Amino acid sequence: MKAIKVGLLGIGTVGSGTFNVLRRNQDVIRGRAGRGIEIAMVADLNTERAREIVGDAAVVVSDAREVIANPEIDIVVELIGGYGIAKALVLEAIAAGKHVVTANKALLAVHGTEIFAAAHAKGVIVAFEAAVAGGIPIIKALREGLTANRIEWIAGIINGTTNFILSEMRGKGLDFGVVLKEAQRLGYAEADPTFDIEGVDAAHKATIMSAIAFGIPVQFDKAHVEGITKLQAADIKYAEQLGYRIKLLGIARRRSDLPNGGIELRVHPTLIPTQRLIANVEGAMNAVVVQGDAVGTTLYYGKGAGSEPTASAVIADLVDITRLHTADPDHRVPHLAFQPDAMNDTPILAMDDVVTAFYLRLCVADQAGVLSSITTILAENDISIDAVLQRESAEGEKQTDLIILTHDTVEGRMNKALSQMQALPTVLAPIVKLRKEELA
Numbered sequence: 001m002k003a004i005k006v007g008l009l010g011i012g013t014v015g016s017g018t019f020n021v022l023r024r025n026q027d028v029i030r031g032r033a034g035r036g037i038e039i040a041m042v043a044d045l046n047t048e049r050a051r052e053i054v055g056d057a058a059v060v061v062s063d064a065r066e067v068i069a070n071p072e073i074d075i076v077v078e079l080i081g082g083y084g085i086a087k088a089l090v091l092e093a094i095a096a097g098k099h100v101v102t103a104n105k106a107l108l109a110v111h112g113t114e115i116f117a118a119a120h121a122k123g124v125i126v127a128f129e130a131a132v133a134g135g136i137p138i139i140k141a142l143r144e145g146l147t148a149n150r151i152e153w154i155a156g157i158i159n160g161t162t163n164f165i166l167s168e169m170r171g172k173g174l175d176f177g178v179v180l181k182e183a184q185r186l187g188y189a190e191a192d193p194t195f196d197i198e199g200v201d202a203a204h205k206a207t208i209m210s211a212i213a214f215g216i217p218v219q220f221d222k223a224h225v226e227g228i229t230k231l232q233a234a235d236i237k238y239a240e241q242l243g244y245r246i247k248l249l250g251i252a253r254r255r256s257d258l259p260n261g262g263i264e265l266r267v268h269p270t271l272i273p274t275q276r277l278i279a280n281v282e283g284a285m286n287a288v289v290v291q292g293d294a295v296g297t298t299l300y301y302g303k304g305a306g307s308e309p310t311a312s313a314v315i316a317d318l319v320d321i322t323r324l325h326t327a328d329p330d331h332r333v334p335h336l337a338f339q340p341d342a343m344n345d346t347p348i349l350a351m352d353d354v355v356t357a358f359y360l361r362l363c364v365a366d367q368a369g370v371l372s373s374i375t376t377i378l379a380e381n382d383i384s385i386d387a388v389l390q391r392e393s394a395e396g397e398k399q400t401d402l403i404i405l406t407h408d409t410v411e412g413r414m415n416k417a418l419s420q421m422q423a424l425p426t427v428l429a430p431i432v433k434l435r436k437e438e439l440a
């Protein structure tokens with residue numbers, strides 16, 4: 001059978017990895033797909049660099065629309081990134097009846113509803129394994145492997161750049177800026193690295209996973225997003241002393257304790273007990289823990305970024321499409337795991353309604369009665385304390401750090417208690433609040 005023809009839009013970090021792996025492993029991939037998969041056309045703004053990568057194996061053009069217009073092309077792979085031209089090109093490819101593969105989590109988290117509806121109407125596949133956790137096949141695991149389960153929660157280290165930064169800062173004592181530059185050099189970081197360090201990239205991925213896990217539309221605008229830029233070295237140290245590591249986690253949790261249900265969707269630095277496997281995921285590695293009612297806890301670990309690890313997921317999608325594209329569209333695996341008419345409107349909860357435990361660091365005057373005034377406020381707000389640590393103040397020092405770990409509480413109640421504590425004259429600096437998850 002003749003090879004399926006692929007048009008590649010963008011041949012940067014992931015695009016070049018895709019081209020190289022497809023070429024290197026073409027025999028094994030053909031054996032698995034049932035026919036060859038050939039990148040026949042490549043579009044990139046930098047045609048000279050693109051030609052250096054592909055040689056004469058593919059036609060290189062600068063205008064991506066030439067690829068979409070080519071009737072020979074069966075699958076368009078979008079590896080440009082962003083919401084701008086990438087969105088227009090993906091919608092045009094769908095309108096032209098092409099299947100689409102993309103690694104663009106930003107695009108799907110924000111415009112997924114429109115894109116999946118267009119693909120459904122046209123009977124084409126939009127595949128996006130590389131969009132979440134790079135080389136880890138987490139989309140396939142959630143959509144297919146765990147399809148028997150009611151998913152209870154998902155928690156993941158789903159941004160390699162920030163995990164790399166946190167690991168290097170903690171392990172080697174390196175500065176934030178130095179490590180970020182290295183992550184950029186290694187090809188982990190987004191074109192705009194603020195997406196990584198401010199938690200936006202992780203929130204894009206958590207949004208996509210929440211849709212697949214809970215049968216809701218992608219709703220990035222409802223996600224709570226906090227990155228690592230405000231994290232202080234002192235808190236990493238105190239957390240270690242208390243038996244925790246701080247990781248940037250993407251969390252999606254079903255709340256069946258609420259009368260109308262609800263879903264927590266949040267990204268923030270999180271204390272995790274050091275003995276959990278996920279707390280020991282270091283460098284640019286990603287890991288996702290999924291709790292299903294039948295299977296229990298499962299953990300997926302691997303490279304979440306980089307040229308060939310991400311290419312591995314892009315090519316898995318190409319093989320899937322090659323195997324499935326002749327199947328009746330109504331009998332393919334649905335884009336977001338649930339059939340379009342089985343999606344539900346369970347709301348994503350406001351952050352005030354989220355339940356979690358907290359780490360608090362208060363810089364307080366070292367004098368009698370301070371601890372009791374703080375614990376009184378917590379008690380009055382029905383917040384139960386799990387542990388307290390007070391740094392011994394140095395000779396002559398008039399202030400100290402007071403660290404409090406709480407049990408689970410509602411975030412709104414914690415915020416009320418925090419504003420009361422902050423108003424005490426003995427609390428000398430803004431209180432640091434981090435969330436803590438047991439993940440058990």
Ligand code: NDP
Binds near residue numbers: 009011079187
């Ligand atoms: P790169 O910036 O390395 O590559 C993008 C390529 O697209 C560049 O060669 C760029 O050319 C080209 N390009 C830009 N605009 C156009 C256009 N209009 N037409 C054709 N080509 C264009 O990005 P990555 O490979 O890192 O990322 C690609 C996608 O994969 C993004 O959505 C990213 O979020 C996602 N992703 C990336 C991962 C990674 O590890 N890097 C991991 C998982 C997902 P020029 O350089 O000249 O602008």
Ligand code: HSE
Binds near residue numbers: 158159189304305
């Ligand atoms: N910038 C992303 C990361 C790339 O660091 O994880 C993979 O999506």
